[in-house]
Amino acid sequence: xxxxxxxxIPVVAVLWCAQLALGCKCQMSLSSCDEAATSNVVFIGxxxxxxxxxxxxxxxxxxxSLRSLNAAYIEAQQHPSVANLERLxxxxxxxxxxxxxxxxxxxxxxxxxKTASDVTSSFYAALDRxxxxxxxxxxxxxxxxxxxxxxxxxxxxxxxxxxxxxxxxQTGETYLVYANxxxxxxxIFTGSCTRTxxxxxxxxxxxxxxxxxNHREESSRLEGFTTSDAKRQSDFDPMHMPAGVASPVxxxxxxxxxxxxxxxxxxxxxxxxVFDGLSEGDYRVSAFAAGYPMYRQLLAGPRPIEIKExxxxxxxxxxxxxxxx
Numbered sequence: 001x002x003x004x005x006x007x008x009i010p011v012v013a014v015l016w017c018a019q020l021a022l023g024c025k026c027q028m029s030l031s032s033c034d035e036a037a038t039s040n041v042v043f044i045g046x047x048x049x050x051x052x053x054x055x056x057x058x059x060x061x062x063x064x065s066l067r068s069l070n071a072a073y074i075e076a077q078q079h080p081s082v083a084n085l086e087r088l089x090x091x092x093x094x095x096x097x098x099x100x101x102x103x104x105x106x107x108x109x110x111x112x113x114k115t116a117s118d119v120t121s122s123f124y125a126a127l128d129r130x131x132x133x134x135x136x137x138x139x140x141x142x143x144x145x146x147x148x149x150x151x152x153x154x155x156x157x158x159x160x161x162x163x164x165x166x167x168x169x170q171t172g173e174t175y176l177v178y179a180n181x182x183x184x185x186x187x188i189f190t191g192s193c194t195r196t197x198x199x200x201x202x203x204x205x206x207x208x209x210x211x212x213x214n215h216r217e218e219s220s221r222l223e224g225f226t227t228s229d230a231k232r233q234s235d236f237d238p239m240h241m242p243a244g245v246a247s248p249v250x251x252x253x254x255x256x257x258x259x260x261x262x263x264x265x266x267x268x269x270x271x272x273x274v275f276d277g278l279s280e281g282d283y284r285v286s287a288f289a290a291g292y293p294m295y296r297q298l299l300a301g302p303r304p305i306e307i308k309e310x311x312x313x314x315x316x317x318x319x320x321x322x323x324x325x
Contacts, residue, residue: 024165026193031241032205033221033312035195036212041179041188042142044199045135045156047171052131076116088119130161130189133169135177141209145181159189167192176202176209204274211277212310220278220307224315225271226252226287226300238314244270249319252299253292258283280309287319 036042072091076084113119135156158179160166167190169175176199179190190196195205211219225236229247236245248271256263256275259282267273286301300317307313 024163024192028193029240029242030195031221031223031238031312031314032195032208033223034238034241035178035205036142036209037310037312039142039178039194040144040181041156041158042140042177042209043135043137043156044139044141044174044176045137046174047133047169048136048155049134050131050169050171051134073116076119080115085113085116085119088116089113092119130159130166133158133160135175138174139213141213145186157188159187161189161191165191165193167194167196174199176205207274207276215277216310218277218279220280220309220311220313222256222275222278222283222285222305222307222313222315224254224273224285224317226250226254226267226273226317226319227271228319228321230318236314236316238312244272245316248272249287249321251290252319253288253290254317255286255288255292255301256283257286257302278307278313280307280311282306285315285317287317 030038069091072084072088076088135158137154137156158177160169167175175196177190177196178194179188179196181188197205199206208219208221211221223241225242225245226249227245227247228249229245231246248267248269250267250269250271252267254265254267254273256265263275265273265275283305284302285305286303287299289295289297289299291297300319303315303317305313305315
């Protein structure tokens, strides 16, 4: 009996099970600089609505609603009739009052559905793009499809996949969103494999985006790591930017020098260092022992690096572990 009923579980229950059971494998994990370069749309926005509301993680699912849907689906399958089919349609509409079909053909197919399977198929069509998240835009950093540079969009719809590949948005919360667009359409989409995140967690990204928006000619970034492991220098992949490296060396001073300026940074405990607000030019990066400039002990470099305008540069510095004080 259990296996027989399992065949009748409709799409909604399947979607919820998939959301809980499936993981999402991301092809890339980019730095904020690279993510901004590869995204079509980057903005800060507050979530005004999530549709369908029923599929939002934060809209607590009522088990009775799913039971009603399952019962209506089974009834329409086992005892086909106009009344049972209409009841199934009404249950769907009650659970998803904000569900929108993608076009007129899909709407006609839904209205003309003659079987429970047809109703489910039209439901799939309505959910094809995932969850629609409407944002009130606070700050637009990038919108490649905007023909009017002076135009400021205030509302923007972004589509988000179901399950682990979708980002966990909440109504009323504010986010930094990295999104892309389908060619020749206004379909904008994001997901958990981007650097989209709550604004409260986006400090590093916002530092870069400040220069990107306000000082484009000085918006290049140099990001790198200091490590005592020579293997890390050869196998570094900027398409999968880590939060840290093996054998990090944090107790050093990084110098970035050009013919017209010199700047300093200290790596964090993961060995990561960042220089923002760079203009195009030739630079030299070096690592000195702690205590610099009072004590001038060069540990690595100077290594030449050419930085292009509006670019993302990366460096791994092989640094010997500084002697104990």
